[in-house]
Amino acid sequence: MKDIVPKGPTVEDMDPDENMNGTLRKGSDPLGQTVRSKLQAQRQKLNHQINKEMLMRDGAVNLYRAATNKKLKEQVALELSFVNSNLQLLKEELSSLNSEVEAYQTESYLKSVPMIPLGLKETKELDVRVPFSDYILEHYSEDGAKYQKELTAFMTLRQAVRTPVRNLQGVELLFEYYNQLYFIENRFFPPDKSYKLGIYFQWYDALTGVPSLQKSIAFEKGSILFNIGAVYSQMGAKQDRSTMEGIDAAVEYFQRSAGVFHYLSENFSHAPSNDMSTGVLRTLMVLMQGQAQECLYEKTVLGGVETDVEVCFRVAQEASMVSDVYSKVHKSMMQRTVKDYIPHSWISLILVKSQHFHAESQFYAALGLLGGASGRINEEALERVLPKVYPDADEQSMELPKTFEARRNLGKAHLNQAVMIHEEAMRVHSLSKNLRKIDTLQEILRHSHDRSLRKYTELEEEDDFLEMTNVPSIPASAGVIAQPSIPDFTKVKVKDLFHSLGPLAIFNARNHWTAPRALQMQRGEDGFGFTVRGDSPVIIASVDKGSSADTSGLKEGDFIVNVNGRDVKWSRHEEVVKLILATVDQLNLSVVTPLGRDFLHPQDHRKNVPPPTQVYHSHPSGNSSTTSDSSLERPKNKHQDGKGKKGSLGRKKGKKEKDKIPEADVNKRGSLFENKDGLY
Numbered sequence: 001m002k003d004i005v006p007k008g009p010t011v012e013d014m015d016p017d018e019n020m021n022g023t024l025r026k027g028s029d030p031l032g033q034t035v036r037s038k039l040q041a042q043r044q045k046l047n048h049q050i051n052k053e054m055l056m057r058d059g060a061v062n063l064y065r066a067a068t069n070k071k072l073k074e075q076v077a078l079e080l081s082f083v084n085s086n087l088q089l090l091k092e093e094l095s096s097l098n099s100e101v102e103a104y105q106t107e108s109y110l111k112s113v114p115m116i117p118l119g120l121k122e123t124k125e126l127d128v129r130v131p132f133s134d135y136i137l138e139h140y141s142e143d144g145a146k147y148q149k150e151l152t153a154f155m156t157l158r159q160a161v162r163t164p165v166r167n168l169q170g171v172e173l174l175f176e177y178y179n180q181l182y183f184i185e186n187r188f189f190p191p192d193k194s195y196k197l198g199i200y201f202q203w204y205d206a207l208t209g210v211p212s213l214q215k216s217i218a219f220e221k222g223s224i225l226f227n228i229g230a231v232y233s234q235m236g237a238k239q240d241r242s243t244m245e246g247i248d249a250a251v252e253y254f255q256r257s258a259g260v261f262h263y264l265s266e267n268f269s270h271a272p273s274n275d276m277s278t279g280v281l282r283t284l285m286v287l288m289q290g291q292a293q294e295c296l297y298e299k300t301v302l303g304g305v306e307t308d309v310e311v312c313f314r315v316a317q318e319a320s321m322v323s324d325v326y327s328k329v330h331k332s333m334m335q336r337t338v339k340d341y342i343p344h345s346w347i348s349l350i351l352v353k354s355q356h357f358h359a360e361s362q363f364y365a366a367l368g369l370l371g372g373a374s375g376r377i378n379e380e381a382l383e384r385v386l387p388k389v390y391p392d393a394d395e396q397s398m399e400l401p402k403t404f405e406a407r408r409n410l411g412k413a414h415l416n417q418a419v420m421i422h423e424e425a426m427r428v429h430s431l432s433k434n435l436r437k438i439d440t441l442q443e444i445l446r447h448s449h450d451r452s453l454r455k456y457t458e459l460e461e462e463d464d465f466l467e468m469t470n471v472p473s474i475p476a477s478a479g480v481i482a483q484p485s486i487p488d489f490t491k492v493k494v495k496d497l498f499h500s501l502g503p504l505a506i507f508n509a510r511n512h513w514t515a516p517r518a519l520q521m522q523r524g525e526d527g528f529g530f531t532v533r534g535d536s537p538v539i540i541a542s543v544d545k546g547s548s549a550d551t552s553g554l555k556e557g558d559f560i561v562n563v564n565g566r567d568v569k570w571s572r573h574e575e576v577v578k579l580i581l582a583t584v585d586q587l588n589l590s591v592v593t594p595l596g597r598d599f600l601h602p603q604d605h606r607k608n609v610p611p612p613t614q615v616y617h618s619h620p621s622g623n624s625s626t627t628s629d630s631s632l633e634r635p636k637n638k639h640q641d642g643k644g645k646k647g648s649l650g651r652k653k654g655k656k657e658k659d660k661i662p663e664a665d666v667n668k669r670g671s672l673f674e675n676k677d678g679l680y
Helices: 035-066 070-098 107-111 129-140 144-161 168-188 217-238 244-267 278-301 309-333 344-369 379-389 404-431 439-459 548-552 573-581 655-659 663-669
Strands: 201-204 211-214 517-522 530-533 539-543 559-563 586-592 613-616 625-628
Touching: 035 070, 129 144, 144 168, 168 217, 201 217, 211 217, 217 244, 217 278, 244 278, 278 309, 278 344, 309 344, 309 379, 344 379, 344 404, 344 439, 404 439, 517 548, 530 573, 539 559, 559 573
Parallel strands: none
Antiparallel strands: 201 211, 517 586, 530 539, 559 586, 613 625
16 A cells, blocks of 8 residues: 655655754654554544543543532533543544554555554643743753753754654654753753753553653653654564565564663653553563564565475474464463553454464475475485474374375374464454454465465375374474664764753753852962862862952852853863963953762762873963863762872962972963962
């Protein structure tokens, strides 16, 4: 089935950079553009209707509880029954949409068993400009108006992820937003929930349409990951599995989808919606893993199966592996917390698939025993293969067939079993209203059944009354076993939109500091009277008592955020040193004092930071030096001085230190003191 594309430009035709002023963000896909998008648009409409009915139901329940008049209670109860009836009908309609699989298949799906894709979770628009602007002013002491471009970019990105295209571009868009949420969470969401942002993330359940509202940004991140897994599932179902390249791509996408759901189940808990509960996520993981295994089986039979005995038995074991995997999927779907949630047609389809591939394993085992399509048997190959195919022959009270007649009888028993299993699969298929709509599945089941029946009829003789009731099962084995592919978040690089707020390790929602203080100090004979160390931001290491820095209010442990009107939160040590050295008379600094975090003290160093190193700057005196630290965003730990000892950051004033600077330079620029922590 081809996607129906309306007239007019598509997303791919538009300027990829049209995202700030245009209606599209790179990778977005307007609803109603393709058959799959139309299905998603219908889901969105049903989600809003379900949300409306649930609000009406909650209101009716509250009114019923509050009412004291008997007649009013009866009227409310009647209205509540209507609302519940409408809600049930809407959920059934949504379940029918989720059972739709043919729209997600490619043209070659007529040759393959259809796969189960997932629909995307829907969300409402979100405006973060006011709460984020207020938080920037209150927590970072900066004017939120300066960050309107960044706020608009974030909102545009979020709007785009609501309708991603079903290809790698759409996946990258979702990963871009997910990675950006790391910075947003650290910048604006304090872990102690001390500040109320007033932001609520609302997402609709992917299968029931029931809305969930959460203040936690973890819900936003989990929902985006769910949609990444859903897009991968749709990409896998869309592949042309009549070619080797298409099968390989389908395997990769289904394994990626399984990996996303596995990651979700392992790292997110207490989900507010059923689609992200642990049981459902693990069921979706094994479902995608099973579909990947089915694609691997299709790869072994693509183009037909050779008449070689070993090949036939290998294919039989591959089919048995797929059947076993789908049996596990069916068992997972039958859990109490999952059975009543997922569409019933999915359960039926998985059961049909499990039976279909079980019958396929029986058919190919019979072909191996009967010598393949040619009927010629390689005795040596059989003697080599049979002990592996029937390892439990002794336990099942059967002997390995050594004669032609014994092999023929066993092969006939396998064919008889294949016919019966396929008949059961067709019966299950006929019982499901949604499965009956899938003509592809019915044709494949009928073709496989007729093929086994014809082969069985060829072996049947009038005087043949021997039947083997105990048919041995074929052990599951596969050359390649599908495994979840855990998502690699590092492939999509993103830049912190709010980079200007400062290094994330320091200027985040977890840490607290005072409002910036503007200080002015004059250069004296002994300089300004303070030393610095570190970078990004540079820290005040020590302040001389009675100096110009001391009288201005500069404190040990302050962070320098501005030098002479230039923002230096991201500046390295050397840059800040040059700016200060270039000041002839009055130095203007803006500093902040960290609060409640000892690890931010200048005498402390943060984890994984190399010891300070000497960096020399050209100066008329020729003797000035500073220490530098190359790490921008660092974890917690304690600084060490140049000698590797903790603590001492003070400077010793004396004749020896003054003697290091020529008299002419002292008269010209003021005295410079040097130690291994910094200078000024």
